[in-house]
Amino acid sequence: MIKIFHLAFVLISIFSFVGRVILSEIQPEMLKQKVLKIAPHVINTLLLLSGFILVIQGQWLSGEYGWIIAKLLGVLAYIGLGIVALRSQGTARWLAFAGAIVCFVYIGIVAVTKNALFFL
Ligand code: HEM
Known part of the structure; x- marks a missing residue:
């Protein structure tokens, strides 16, 4: 059930x-709306929280947990690059955007394979 929420x-x-x-x-002025400022924090907090609950529920820390650490680092990079993408302009924005998408895809593949180095 939690996995569906996640x-x-x-x-x-x-x-x-x-x-x-x-x-x-x-339409950058729309981003000044309160709801659009608060919603991403709520969404990302719930994403992290559901991930942590899954870690405890599945007792994933008692085994090989390198992939969990990789996911967490990936999420930090995804959020950080996302902030850069939204605050910068031009090439910097698109590089940060591409980086965030790469992180997101990486996290997804790590989640399914349970292997941080799946590409080797
Ligand atoms: C952008 C962020 C994230 C993405 C794209 C993502 C993606 C996924 C996907 C696709 C699955 C399903 C895997 C499967 O059923 O084979 C999953 C499960 C899971 N995720 Fe995440 N996740 C993210 C964040 C997190 C975080 C922050 C944590 C905790 C540190 C976490 C922990 C878990 C755990 C423990 C499972 C359950 C694995 C299983 O039961 O097979 N996730 N995630």
């Missing part, structure tokens, strides 16, 4: 991020 927050998080980047290009 996957829902994963989807809501990426759609809200891409949506805000599009808005910041075409």
